Amino acid sequence: MSKYNSDPAWASVTPIPLDDGSNRFTQADRENAAGDDAMTTANVANETLPLATIAYSESYAEATAYLRAVMATNEMSDRALALTEDVIRSNPAHYTVWYV
Known part of the structure; x- marks a missing residue:
């Protein structure tokens, strides 16, 4: 899901x-x-x-798709912060997410 x-x-x-x-x-x-x-x-x-x-997992691909969307709009919100944390927990080596 x-x-x-x-x-x-x-x-x-x-x-x-x-x-x-x-x-x-x-x-x-x-x-x-x-x-x-x-x-x-x-x-x-x-x-x-x-x-x-x-071959990314479905959940990781979905999270990074939403991450690209919030980055494109430069959204600064609690939900964007929670999303960023989720992506970092899924892949700490994802260096772009640390920039957000």
Whole structure:
């Protein structure tokens, strides 16, 4: 169950999902681009596919999507502070969240 999406306190925030480029191309695009000259990355339509994507847990991906949203609006509130704490507890190495 999603922690933030189902919380009425966060209803006014539109989360910003991570865009690592992995959803831009179909599997067929990836297979067609993986020719002999594609050693570690594939170039499709002049864009480079991500080398690797990280499989974040659903709860962490949701929290960071809301974090990107509050950072984009420069929100300074108790709920933003609680969100920041949640992300830090989930991943203390996430250096961007320490900036908030």
